Amino acid sequence: MRRRAGGTGRAWRTPVAVALVSGLAVAACSAPDQDVAQVGETSRSAVVFAAASLTEVLTELGAEFERGHPGTSIDFNFAASSALAQQIAAGAPADVFASASPEPMDQVVDLDLVAEPPVIFAANRLQIVVPSGNPGGVTGLADFADPDKVIALCAPAVPCGGAAREVLELAGIDAKPDTYERDVRATLTKVRLGEVDAALVYRTDVLVAGDEVRGVDFPESERVVNDYPLAALAEASDADLASAFVDYLRSPAAEDVLRTAGFDVP
Amino acid sequence: MTLSADVRVTRAGDFTLSAAVSAPAGTVTALLGPNGAGKSTLLRVLAGLLPLDAGRVVLDGTVYDDPTAGVLLPPERRPVGVVFQDYLLFPHLTALDNVAFGPRCRGLSRARSRQVAQEWLDRVGLGDLAGRRPRRLSGGQAQRVALARALATEPRLLLLDEPLAALDAGTRMRIRTELRRHLDDFGGVAVLVTHDPLDAMVLADQVVVLEEGRVVQCGAPREIATRPASRYVADLVGVNLVPGRGLGGDRVALDGCALTLPGAPVGDVLVAFPRPRCACAPWRRPTRGGPGPCGSSAWSPRWTGSWSRSKALPTSGSPSPPAPSRTWVCGSTPGSGWNRGPRRPWSTRVRRRTDRLRRSGERSRPRRWDRHRAWRPPSAGPRRGRAIVGAWVTGERWGWCAARPRAARPCWRA
Amino acid sequence: MAPALLLVPALFGLAFLLVPLLGLVLRAPWGELPAQLGSPEVLGALRLSLVCATAATALSLLLGVPLAWLLARSTFPGKRLVRALVTVPLVLPPVVGGVALLVVFGRRGLVGEHLHEWFGVSLPFTTGAVVLAGTFVAMPFLVVSVEGALRAADVRLDEAAATLGASRWVTFRRVTLPLVAPGVAAGAVLAWTRALGEFGATITFAGNFPGRTQTMPLAVYLAMESNPEAAIVLSLVLLLVSVAVLALLRERWMGGASR
Numbered sequence: 045m046r047r048r049a050g051g052t053g054r055a056w057r058t059p060v061a062v063a064l065v066s067g068l069a070v071a072a073c074s075a076p077d078q079d080v081a082q083v084g085e086t087s088r089s090a091v092v093f094a095a096a097s098l099t100e101v102l103t104e105l106g107a108e109f110e111r112g113h114p115g116t117s118i119d120f121n122f123a124a125s126s127a128l129a130q131q132i133a134a135g136a137p138a139d140v141f142a143s144a145s146p147e148p149m150d151q152v153v154d155l156d157l158v159a160e161p162p163v164i165f166a167a168n169r170l171q172i173v174v175p176s177g178n179p180g181g182v183t184g185l186a187d188f189a190d191p192d193k194v195i196a197l198c199a200p201a202v203p204c205g206g207a208a209r210e211v212l213e214l215a216g217i218d219a220k221p222d223t224y225e226r227d228v229r230a231t232l233t234k235v236r237l238g239e240v241d242a243a244l245v246y247r248t249d250v251l252v253a254g255d256e257v258r259g260v261d262f263p264e265s266e267r268v269v270n271d272y273p274l275a276a277l278a279e280a281s282d283a284d285l286a287s288a289f290v291d292y293l294r295s296p297a298a299e300d301v302l303r304t305a306g307f308d309v310p
Numbered sequence: 311m312t313l314s315a316d317v318r319v320t321r322a323g324d325f326t327l328s329a330a331v332s333a334p335a336g337t338v339t340a341l342l343g344p345n346g347a348g349k350s351t352l353l354r355v356l357a358g359l360l361p362l363d364a365g366r367v368v369l370d371g372t373v374y375d376d377p378t379a380g381v382l383l384p385p386e387r388r389p390v391g392v393v394f395q396d397y398l399l400f401p402h403l404t405a406l407d408n409v410a411f412g413p414r415c416r417g418l419s420r421a422r423s424r425q426v427a428q429e430w431l432d433r434v435g436l437g438d439l440a441g442r443r444p445r446r447l448s449g450g451q452a453q454r455v456a457l458a459r460a461l462a463t464e465p466r467l468l469l470l471d472e473p474l475a476a477l478d479a480g481t482r483m484r485i486r487t488e489l490r491r492h493l494d495d496f497g498g499v500a501v502l503v504t505h506d507p508l509d510a511m512v513l514a515d516q517v518v519v520l521e522e523g524r525v526v527q528c529g530a531p532r533e534i535a536t537r538p539a540s541r542y543v544a545d546l547v548g549v550n551l552v553p554g555r556g557l558g559g560d561r562v563a564l565d566g567c568a569l570t571l572p573g574a575p576v577g578d579v580l581v582a583f584p585r586p587r588c589a590c591a592p593w594r595r596p597t598r599g600g601p602g603p604c605g606s607s608a609w610s611p612r613w614t615g616s617w618s619r620s621k622a623l624p625t626s627g628s629p630s631p632p633a634p635s636r637t638w639v640c641g642s643t644p645g646s647g648w649n650r651g652p653r654r655p656w657s658t659r660v661r662r663r664t665d666r667l668r669r670s671g672e673r674s675r676p677r678r679w680d681r682h683r684a685w686r687p688p689s690a691g692p693r694r695g696r697a698i699v700g701a702w703v704t705g706e707r708w709g710w711c712a713a714r715p716r717a718a719r720p721c722w723r724a
Numbered sequence: 725m726a727p728a729l730l731l732v733p734a735l736f737g738l739a740f741l742l743v744p745l746l747g748l749v750l751r752a753p754w755g756e757l758p759a760q761l762g763s764p765e766v767l768g769a770l771r772l773s774l775v776c777a778t779a780a781t782a783l784s785l786l787l788g789v790p791l792a793w794l795l796a797r798s799t800f801p802g803k804r805l806v807r808a809l810v811t812v813p814l815v816l817p818p819v820v821g822g823v824a825l826l827v828v829f830g831r832r833g834l835v836g837e838h839l840h841e842w843f844g845v846s847l848p849f850t851t852g853a854v855v856l857a858g859t860f861v862a863m864p865f866l867v868v869s870v871e872g873a874l875r876a877a878d879v880r881l882d883e884a885a886a887t888l889g890a891s892r893w894v895t896f897r898r899v900t901l902p903l904v905a906p907g908v909a910a911g912a913v914l915a916w917t918r919a920l921g922e923f924g925a926t927i928t929f930a931g932n933f934p935g936r937t938q939t940m941p942l943a944v945y946l947a948m949e950s951n952p953e954a955a956i957v958l959s960l961v962l963l964l965v966s967v968a969v970l971a972l973l974r975e976r977w978m979g980g981a982s983r
Contacts, residue, residue, distance in 0.1 A: 225927075
């Protein structure tokens with residue numbers, strides 16, 4: 045045992061010595077340059093839990109942010125907002141939460157897990173999506189009531205499913221879906237593969253899918269707009285970086301990127 | 311009704327079986343040979359479990375296997391019954407269902423096949439064990455169930471693969487006797503694979519000796535026993551074959567000595583020495599000047615035929631002569647001392663034959679024989695001597711050409 | 725007494741397996757259990773799960789036992805490769821299996837296209853798709869188990885049957901199959917449990933619609949999104965049902981076999 049303790053002692057003695065020497069060196073130089081200090085710091089990182097529908101746009105914005113703030117890294121965990129809220133409530137190490145609807149955020153807020161009140165940084169609208177070529181001949185929301193057409197909707201428990209239900213109710217349509225997919229991306233995938241004739245997904249998702257699918261606008265979509273709340277979390281490991289990223293997402297530069305991706309920006 | 315098989319099969323590796331066997335109905339043919347001789351391969355070919363590479367298998371005029379003609383009957387379409395070495399009873403079926411399996415497969419109704427099975431079990435004396443699973447049968451019982459199972463399909467060709475090998479000595483003797491009775495009743499052709507010469511002698515009408523995939527000898531058991539054509543057969547039936555050279559004038563030179571054998575030809579010969587239970591060789595130093603006379607042999611050698619490179623033995627097959635080897639000659643010839651021989655039970659049948667020969671007084675001196683018997687050391691236990699036809703003690707003594715006995719315990723003559 | 729080097733990890737291993745289940749039991753809102761159990765959604769999902777798992781097992785037996793026989797008893801070129809491929813679904817993430825099934829049996833899939841064109845059959849989003857997904861992930865378990873049993877069984881018994889006049893099929897039915905019955909039973913139980921718990925391939929290939937394709941695991945997953953308590957209750961139900969069925973099967977089959 046004693047030998048072992050001795051070994052451990054030797055092992056940590058070296059770094060301490062290095063730290064002392066480098067501390068002396070810094071003191072000796074005594075030129076407090078902000079940039080140098082920042083670069084010399086160990087890299088800072090924040091973990092962002094974000095709704096699956098934000099995957100592409102936030103990945104892009106995260107990279108942009110990292111370029112603007114050297115030495116930082118933004119890591120993402122994309123999933124259904126409700127699942128993310130569950131994970132945050134269960135103590136997952138998250139710094140920022142970007143939800144695709146207010147309900148999951150409310151859960152987090154109710155548990156007092158946010159650092160500051162959430163803000164709406166983007167909004168999304170539903171769009172009918174059909175495979176390219178529109179094999180089912182879907183033209184509007186009314187086709188969702190046709191039992192012969194294969195229709196996919198998001199599960200009611202996830203935000204896009206809630207929104208879809210709301211839109212269909214507003215339009216007075218008794219939809220006959222064949223499947224309730226677990227999230228918006230799974231729904232979109234079924235369209236991309238041509239397994240369903242139509243689905244209701246976010247406009248942004250339709251853009252992401254590119255040529256494989258086609259979006260069909262419908263008037264009722266205006267009446268159900270999905271707000272995306274955003275908040276830095278109370279148990280963030282790096283509160284400064286978290287709030288800096290939240291601020292960045294509300295900057296004009298970020299708003300442009302969001303708009304390009306199909307989001308509405310309030 | 312006859313079986314005629316000309317079998318050529320090459321197995322993985324470079325083992326080639328090339329053997330011709332024919333047998334009339336109502337006879338039992340024993341395939342005798344060491345492990346790896348191809349006995350079981352031949353049996354598998356006859357059963358249809360192994361296709362021929364070349365040759366022909368014909369039973370009662372029906373061709374079962376002929377590669378050149380493109381004929382190959384699968385085993386289930388051959389009228390064969392097989393008793394496998396470890397019986398291969400179906401473990402999930404009762405004895406009755408095991409026996410009923412064949413008749414049922416050959417188209418009998420369930421009830422009828424069970425009835426047939428019960429009859430067969432009764433015949434082999436196991437009628438009251440019909441409900442037992444094989445796991446709860448003894449070795450002898452399982453063997454009899456296997457025989458009943460093979461016979462229940464009323465085959466015309468009965469194949470037995472080492473049917474007695476898995477039995478202990480006591481059971482084996484009883485089952486062998488029973489098997490003989492069933493084979494006597496069997497009207498078809500029976501082929502029996504064995505490496506035990508006693509099985510072959512007791513059960514078979516014809517013995518085919520296989521060595522390294524070839525038939526080296528073929529004949530009646532008695533002929534095989536008295537005129538072994540190869541060292542293996544000689545070892546099996548209890549004689550030692552020593553290569554020698556006929557010098558003319560009834561003289562034969564062996565490895566290190568010479569002896570007188572009336573009628574010995576000139577040239578290469580094989581001299582058969584019976585393997586004694588207890589050999590007695592007066593130990594004498596070699597005389598100077600080469601081989602001395604062997605006139606003092608304790609055992610009278612008989613001889614089995616002449617060997618010549620250009621001429622086959624009188625018996626069938628063409629064995630190569632055993633390589634002369636000093637250790638072999640001296641280690642197994644009568645002069646080598648105590649030689650226990652392989653452990654084999656004494657069959658009453660063979661003993662009777664021996665007794666008969668002894669009574670006939672053919673070159674025998676019972677008095678000496680008895681004396682030898684009396685010298686059997688206690689360690690020999692209850693085992694009896696081997697059935698050796700024609701091995702009798704004479705007044706002669708075996709000369710000095712025997713090497714000193716090795717680890718074996720010598721039994722000196724008083 | 726077992727050596728500590730074995731005993732300690734063994735106990736940790738046991739705890740690791742049992743504590744999560746215990747947590748489920750402890751956290752379960754037992755009060756809600758009767759209500760949840762009585763709800764048509766849960767009953768529907770449960771019934772669907774049991775029916776589909778059983779159907780998948782039956783299908784696995786129908787296809788898997790002959791496949792295992794082929795792998796164990798016959799020789800053909802590329803057999804090793806085939807054996808490796810058969811076990812691929814064991815290591816494949818089930819979602820990938822679901823995608824693969826969709827690519828083949830989907831409406832635009834390699835096979836599904838023709839099914840749709842010629843027979844008007846569309847497999848995705850049907851109960852049949854759930855069974856197919858379950859079979860895809862469960863059959864390898866059965867094949868591996870039965871093949872092992874077949875390899876262990878004595879081929880010479882088949883030969884003995886042949887010499888008694890049994891055709892290959894009769895031999896298989898009356899000799900081979902009874903001999904490997906314990907292996908088949910074990911494989912079937914494994915396959916059944918695997919199919920019962922199947923999630924990834926099901927939700928990817930069969931979709932999720934209550935009463936038609938929403939099995940218990942899917943119901944648990946989606947309940948987790950909105951009502952975690954309900955998810956726990958559903959998990960518990962699934963747990964209880966699997967334990968009960970396994971216990972029953974063990975009594976009936978495995979117990980009989982290991983006697």
